[in-house]
Amino acid sequence: AQSVSQHNHHVILSEAASLELGCNYSYGGTVNLFWYVQYPGQHLQLLLKYFSGDPLVKGIKGFEAEFIKSKFSFNLRKPSVQWSDTAEYFCAVTQGGKLIFGQGTELSVKP
């Protein structure tokens, strides 16, 4: 069965630092990939998604992710974080109509 691993449980950065959050999935083949974000007190919302085509995907708020099929990875990046990016980030992969989520990474950005 598909599983998703997010390597970092809690990341602490200063404003303007660059961000990269790791995400790996276990099962190859055709996959749809997502990054969701949960800001404090808010709904879980979609940051970006990959279905096919260009493996470099751009999302909202300056986030991007790169799908590397050979590495089963879909890492999330942002060149310069802001205090408002403080949130929990979840990577997810589809499997048979279901979404399989990683454990989540809590990002704290210090002003």
Place this chain on the structure above:
Amino acid sequence: DGGITQSPKYLFRKEGQNVTLSCEQNLNHDAMYWYRQDPGQGLRLIYYSQIVNDFQKGDIAEGYSVSREKKESFPLTVTSAQKNPTAFYLCASKRTDPYNEQFFGPGTRLTVL
């Protein structure tokens, strides 16, 4: 204003009582999902329904039950058989088109005392 509503936001129950969490959507989505969110464990799928009057167990269905009598509604009952029910519960919905994402409600935090 389309979206998913979950009520109540906070819910307290005594141990041994069944409790039903509400989830309603007006997005005209066919598929609906229930997840449980615990710190450090991400979201785990409890039940899902891809069409009215049909639903399937997810990864952690034991101690939970659902119904899907209407397209808009997918209530979740946490029964007394659920050993550790205190958690944050999220409902989501999606169009059946595979090239779409799930939309999430605001969640219900259930505390069993």
